[in-house]
Amino acid sequence: MSLFDWLKGAENEPAPVVDSVDKLAFYQRAWCPYCERVKMVIGELELDIRECDTNEPEHLQALMAGGGQRMVPCLRIEPEPGQYFWLYESADIIAYLRRHFGADK
Ligand SMILES: N[C@@H](CCC(=O)N[C@@H](CS)C(=O)NCC(=O)O)C(=O)O
Known part of the structure; x- marks a missing residue:
């Protein structure tokens, strides 16, 4: 979420x-x-x-351009070819992986 969205009180x-x-x-x-x-x-x-290591400039640049923050970890999700959703926050990434790729998915 961008700072602007946050200021507007937008939902995730x-x-x-x-x-x-x-x-x-x-x-x-x-x-x-x-x-x-x-x-x-x-x-x-x-x-x-x-895995994309953000110590490599190419991956850091992609993360910042796409996700808007340099913070890691971030999971890039591609629901449609070339369309990306950037999921930050380790707890949210873990919850997403367990929910959609875990044993009881
Ligand atoms: N609340 C975040 C914290 C993530 C975090 O602080 N990551 C650090 C690296 S350990 C980071 O990327 N900080 C910003 C920066 O280095 O630019 C999470 O749980 O994912």
């Missing part, structure tokens, strides 16, 4: 549901405890999600 748009982990990309970087928290759940659920 719900993250779109996708049918495959191929439509996800996990933006993270080393030494980030919040990223590690999400990675543990990705490992537990045995999900093969593409």
